[in-house]
Amino acid sequence: LEALQPSMVSRWAKDEKGAALGIYNTTQSVGLFTGAALGGLMMQLFGNLSVFMGGAVLIIAWLIIAWPMRDISSSQTAK
DSSP: OOTHHHHHHHHOOSHHHHHHHHHHHHHHHHHHHHHHHHHHHHHHHOOOHHHHHHHHHHHHHHHHHHHHTHHHHHSSSOO
């Protein structure tokens, strides 16, 4: 995924590739920092298991959101 996601951003935002990649990299870095800080805080306050339970909740939420999404590349007609 590390190489796939930036290439997808570049492909979808052809006219604004630099801005799109800048936003992608910024949000990735903010997410890494925030996740580590929140994980450490949760571990200090609630113990080790809370980090894994929090991750499980996020995975379930992601599945609920992502499951009904359809693949747009397979639904487009050939031009």
